[in-house]
Amino acid sequence: MSGALAIAGEALVALAILVGSFFLLVGSFGLLRLPTFVQRLHAPTKATTLGVGGILIASMLYFLFTTGRLSVHELLITLFLFLTAPVSAYMLAKAYLFHRRAERELPPSGRPVGWATFDPAASRDDPDEALRPR
Amino acid sequence: MIEVALAIGFAAVGIATVFCLIRLALGPDTADRVLALDTLVTNAVALIMLLGIAQATAVHFEAALLIAMMGFVGTVAFCKFVLRGDVIE
Known part of the structure; x- marks a missing residue:
């Protein structure tokens, strides 16, 4: 692989790592700081899923640029996480709503x-x- | 370039994990703790993938996939328990 292409690949991997870890940090910070549970539910289910997707893309690109072969393991994890995040968020919201019993206790x-x-x-x-x- | 990005990434995901642990300790609701555990699992998957890039090996993929699956099953089981008082009825 030529030098310029290798540098561009490294930059892409580094960018994907930075973007992914930024979104993970934002999602977890939202989980810590937002006032009510229904607001807290937004941060991890959206931002964190996107962040882990970014890191998985970084891993795919890294192994593509170092070994020259496309690795599809990461796509499996990405697909699984993107499929299960809405389901677990829905289950958590339902659990919260029914755990509170009375509507007046809800935000x-x-x-x-x-x-x-x-x-x-x-x-x-x-x-x-x-x-x-x- | 990748080394610097990896260091920043490890630090950011580590701080994110600490945030999840604080939320797990604070609560105040059961659903909050389950959500914190779910986010903790997602952060663990990201950390394992970063470790895979740092060590340039592909042996961690299966661990990450298994942890992601166990996290989902655990979240659903916890929610089912809160909703119905029983996991398998």
């Missing part, structure tokens, strides 16, 4: 209607009923 939903989990209209046939003025 405001920030919408004209309350939390859909506790809306009696949401379990009826017409899902848009809760949005209409009564």
Whole structure:
């Protein structure tokens, strides 16, 4: 491999590592600093997944530039994490909502209607009923 | 160039892991602790991948994949336990 291409490859790997670790740090900082659980849920499930994706891309590029072969192990981990992060976030949100039992203990939903989990209209046939003025 | 980026990356992910540990200790809700554990697992996967780049070996991929899978299964099991009071009904 020529010198310029090797330097460009190194720069790409270093950039991917830096971007990935930055997003991981931001996600974990959000987990520590945000005030309520439903806000805290956003930081790790979005930023951290993106950060680990960046580091996996860095690993792929590194082994592509050093061995000259494309390694697809990382894609497996990326695919798995990107598939499971929304599922675990959904499960955590449901667990939080039901653990609190009473709706008044929850933070405001920030919408004209309350939390859909506790809306009696949401379990009826017409899902848009809760949005209409009564 | 990669060495410097790796050092910064290890430091950042290490600090991120400490943040998760603080949230794990603080709580205050059960769901907060489960979320902190889930994030801790994601950070562990990133750390293992960084170690793989630093040592230029491919033997850590399986460990990272297994930890990611165990983390997901653990999160779902914890959530199921909080939701239903039982993991397998």
